[in-house]
Amino acid sequence: MTTNQCPECGANFDETESCYDRFGVLLEREFTDPEFGRVHHLTVPAYMLQHPSRLSFKGWIEMRRLLHRFVIDGLLPEHVRQQNKRLIDSGKRDWRIKADGTTFNVSGVVWSGTIIDIRLDDANQYQADIERWAWSVLSDTEPITS
DSSP states (O other): OOEEEOTTTOOEEETTOOHHHHHHHHHHHHHHOHHHHTTHHHHHHHHHHHSGGGBOHHHHHHHHHHHHHHHTSOOOHHHHHHHHHHHHHHTOOOSOSBOSSOOOOOTTOOOSOOGGGOOOSOHHHHHHHHHHHHHHHHHHHHHHHO
């Protein structure tokens, strides 16, 4: 069997799948089953931080800050949405989320967990895997932000 290695996070898939494909599977499960969806606020930033080719550097930093607020500070998605709505509506953000032609990469980071480690067997296991992944992404990216 041939494997396909992700150029951004290094995960190894069989030749018919990629991180992006797996991300789509996770999102579909989260949007169709509320028990899986409870960790959606962790899934998206963890994925984006490991796959930053679509983010500007400042967008990546803000995404990491968001994940930190969820994981370390224990903020709820509703609270963060309220704060971000004020920021976006105020027009005070001076950075772009999406890459503007320059690509930020995190090559050199050795990821202790990737999207391939997420199991879809049951909601409780899924939630635990996503939470573990989010923690590991924060830990693995600490040297970039310090």
